[in-house]
Amino acid sequence: MSIHIAIVGAYGSAGVAAAQRLAPESDIKLTLIDDGEPGGGLCILRGCMPSKEVLSAAEHRFAARHDDRVNEPAPTVDLETVVETKNEHTSNFAAHRRAAVEQLTEHEDVNFIHDTAQFIDERMLSVGEQVIEPDYVIIATGSTVNEPSLPGIDEVSMLTSADVLDMSEFEDSGIVMGFGYVGMELVPYLAEAGEMNLTVIEHDSRPIDEADPPFGSALMEHYRDAFDVTILTQTDEKEIEATADGGVRMTVEKSGNTRVIEADQLFGFTGRRPAVDTLNIDSAGLVPQQGWVESTMQSRENEHVFVVGDANGHEPVLHVAKEHGAIAASNIRSHVAGEPLEAYENTHHHVAFTGLGVLPFARVGHSVESAQKAGIEHISVTRQAASDGVFKSKNVPAGLGRLVVGTDGTILGWQGLHYHADVMAKTMQIAVEMGLDVESVPDRAYHPTTPEILDGLFRAATEELHR
Numbered sequence: 001m002s003i004h005i006a007i008v009g010a011y012g013s014a015g016v017a018a019a020q021r022l023a024p025e026s027d028i029k030l031t032l033i034d035d036g037e038p039g040g041g042l043c044i045l046r047g048c049m050p051s052k053e054v055l056s057a058a059e060h061r062f063a064a065r066h067d068d069r070v071n072e073p074a075p076t077v078d079l080e081t082v083v084e085t086k087n088e089h090t091s092n093f094a095a096h097r098r099a100a101v102e103q104l105t106e107h108e109d110v111n112f113i114h115d116t117a118q119f120i121d122e123r124m125l126s127v128g129e130q131v132i133e134p135d136y137v138i139i140a141t142g143s144t145v146n147e148p149s150l151p152g153i154d155e156v157s158m159l160t161s162a163d164v165l166d167m168s169e170f171e172d173s174g175i176v177m178g179f180g181y182v183g184m185e186l187v188p189y190l191a192e193a194g195e196m197n198l199t200v201i202e203h204d205s206r207p208i209d210e211a212d213p214p215f216g217s218a219l220m221e222h223y224r225d226a227f228d229v230t231i232l233t234q235t236d237e238k239e240i241e242a243t244a245d246g247g248v249r250m251t252v253e254k255s256g257n258t259r260v261i262e263a264d265q266l267f268g269f270t271g272r273r274p275a276v277d278t279l280n281i282d283s284a285g286l287v288p289q290q291g292w293v294e295s296t297m298q299s300r301e302n303e304h305v306f307v308v309g310d311a312n313g314h315e316p317v318l319h320v321a322k323e324h325g326a327i328a329a330s331n332i333r334s335h336v337a338g339e340p341l342e343a344y345e346n347t348h349h350h351v352a353f354t355g356l357g358v359l360p361f362a363r364v365g366h367s368v369e370s371a372q373k374a375g376i377e378h379i380s381v382t383r384q385a386a387s388d389g390v391f392k393s394k395n396v397p398a399g400l401g402r403l404v405v406g407t408d409g410t411i412l413g414w415q416g417l418h419y420h421a422d423v424m425a426k427t428m429q430i431a432v433e434m435g436l437d438v439e440s441v442p443d444r445a446y447h448p449t450t451p452e453i454l455d456g457l458f459r460a461a462t463e464e465l466h467r
Contacts, residue, residue, distance in 0.1 A: 002109070003336055004029040006125060006134040008117045008141060008279065010101055012041040013318055014309030015140035017325030019104050022332075029109040031134060032101060033127055035116040039101075040094025042142040042310065043318050049093055050165045051185055052353060053086040058193035059356040065192075066226065067395055077193040079168040086165065119284040123304050136304050136332050140325065141279065143272035143310035148177055151239040156248050158268040161186060170194035171264030175250055177237060178269035179207045184219070184354045184361075186269060191227040192356060199230045199261055201237055201252060210350065212367045212402060214382070215417045222359055222398055240266070274311045288313070296341035297328040306332065320346060347433050348413070351422045359399055362425040365413030365432035366404045377407045381460040383453055385418040390448040394419065403457040409437040409465055414457070420450040427454070438462055 005022060009015045010032035022028050036045075043049060057077055065074040105112050115128030124133045145160045147153070159167075161182050176187055179202045190196045200223075206216030223229045235254045243249050248266045251258055276288050285301045286292065292300055293312040299305040306328040309321030324344065331341040348370075351362045371378045386397040399418030406412050414428040431441065438461045445452040 002027055002029050003136070003332075004031070004132075004134040005136045005138065005332060006031040006033060006117070006132060007138045008033045008125070009139065009309075009311065010034045010112065011036045011039045011097060012140050012142050012309060012321070013043055014142075014311070014321035014325040015138070016041070016097070016100065017322040018138050018140065018308060018329045019101070019110075019325075021326055021329035023104045023107040023110050026108070029134075030104075030107075030111070031127075031132060032104065032110065032112040033117045033125075034101075034112075034114065038091075038094060038098070039114070040090075040097045043321075044090055044093045044097055046162050046165065048318055050086050050090050051161070052357070053089055054082055054165060054193070055185065055189055055353055055356050057082045057085075058189045059358055062188075062192050062226075062356050062358060063395075069395075076195075079170075079193060082193065083166060083168050116278060118278065118280040120280075122284050122302055136306065136335075137284075138325075138328055138332075139276065139279065139281075139305065139307045139311050140309050140321075141275045141311045143313075143316055144275040144277075145268070146271040146273040148237070148268060148270045150177075150237050152241045156240055156242045156266055158266045160268055164190070164267070167194075170196050171247075173197040173247075173263040174199070174265040174267055175248060175261060175263045176200040176267045176269060178267075178271060179231075180209075180269065180271055181352050182271070183269035184208070184352055186267070187223065187229060188227050188354075188356045190267070191229055196265075197228070197230075197263075199232065199263065201235050201250075202231055202233045203236060205233050208352075208361060210348070210363055210367065211361065211415055211417070212369055214400060214402075215361065215415055218398070218400060218417055219354055219359070219361065222355060226355070226398075272310065272316055274307075274313050276311060294341075295343040295345075296331050297324055297344065298331065298335070298341060303335065315346065317350060319349065347429065349425065349429050351425050353422065354417070355398075357422070358396060358419060359417060360420075360422040361415075361417045362421045362428075363413070363415045364425055364428040365411075367413055367415060368402070368404055371404050371412060376412065378404055378412060379407065379461065379464050380404045381457055381464055383456045383460065385453060388450075388452045388456060390450055390452055391419060393448060394450070401453050401457055403438070403461050405438050405461045405465065407465070409439055411436050411438050411441075414454075416453075418450075418453065424451060424454060427451070438465070 011034040208216040238251045240250045293307045297306045308324035310316040382402045385391040385399040396419035401416045404413040411431045
């Protein structure tokens with residue numbers, strides 16, 4: 001018996017991952033649906049890839065500006081060339097993704113429809129002028145900008161991350177709402193490449209919620225010193241209005257006291273939400289709210305609908321989206337067979353290209369705070385990047401690393417906020433997910449390489465355990 005599965009959002013990372021699992025199966029009829037123009041998925045067109053493209057350009061200016069050995073004045077960033085190069089590269093990446101989806105249709109009973117899908121009832125979909133009734137639907141439509149609710153926000157022009165990636169000119173000053181992953185990555189870009197004077201509104205006492213406090217404090221200090229960014233902590237936006245000259249005026253509050261700040265432009269980096277508005281999902285009996293999708297990727301109210309990637313609101317991270325797609329494909333198989341579904345269990349593994357990627361943040365596994373909350377007996381050791389001469393020799397001495405180890409020696413987690421922390425994340429993922437004993441890890445970084453900081457952490461943790 002053939003099983004008909006429709007994937008809505010087939011160009012995205014989660015949708016492609018599910019399709020690649022299902023397309024080769026001879027007993028599955030697969031309908032791939034996406035209305036993207038030109039199509040290629042959020043990460044490629046508006047997320048991970050284009051943001052790293054523009055950050056890399058600003059990184060070169062930053063390096064020159066902060067190196068006393070370079071005597072020439074700091075170069076300017078040619079923003080038009082930055083955008084042109086970004087567009088060329090992402091266009092090629094997107095074409096490759098579209099080709100991969102098209103290649104899937106070479107399998108028997110795999111069809112692609114380039115149109116918008118809407119639910120008619122619990123499983124029936126209208127797709128353009130067609131109506132299909134699959135046995136299962138996988139929603140993989142990604143996320144969209146979460147617009148903040150603030151008095152006056154509809155009366156001013158707010159620029160989002162998508163806008164910034166396409167801009168070749170900035171004003172002199174800006175106010176930034178949102179200091180999560182998007183804000184932490186784009187604030188240095190605006191300051192360095194755009195040469196803007198920025199005021200950032202931070203609701204908490206420090207950024208990087210998932211990190212132990214020293215990391216958020218160190219990042220905030222770096223932004224203030226290296227980029228001359230004003231960060232207002234424990235501060236809330238109260239209202240905003242346009243100024244007579246086309247700028248913005250915002251009233252903010254901290255500890256009951258209000259103040260007014262003005263700038264030329266307003267940037268909203270206030271997170272993302274599931275992009276399900278066009279799906280008419282109430283007809284499928286679905287309400288996108290907290291807990292509407294189980295850890296198995298099956299929707300709570302409709303057992304024949306699975307929701308993956310950013311669309312389910314669990315964790316908007318690229319590698320997680322791919323894993324969601326794969327597990328949804330597997331769980332549909334299990335559901336058909338009447339077998340238990342597998343819950344998705346993710347080892348925490350995040351990377352943020354903070355500080356233009358010169359000072360990236362990465363966390364794998366447990367932090368001290370999460371280990372404490374889980375009731376795990378552990379020790380932790382912390383090392384400053386400046387303690388290893390290689391960081392000084394490369395003129396990137398800022399930052400720190402931390403290792404969390406169980407009292408039995410098992411490596412439980414690692415955090416890094418320093419040069420090359422992003423590329424060390426995979427190494428530490430292996431150490432954490434394989435449950436390696438800290439004493440079994442070879443002490444062998446090849447000088448002068450930045451993983452010396454890991455060896456220092458391994459040695460310090462071993463010494464601490466022996467005490």
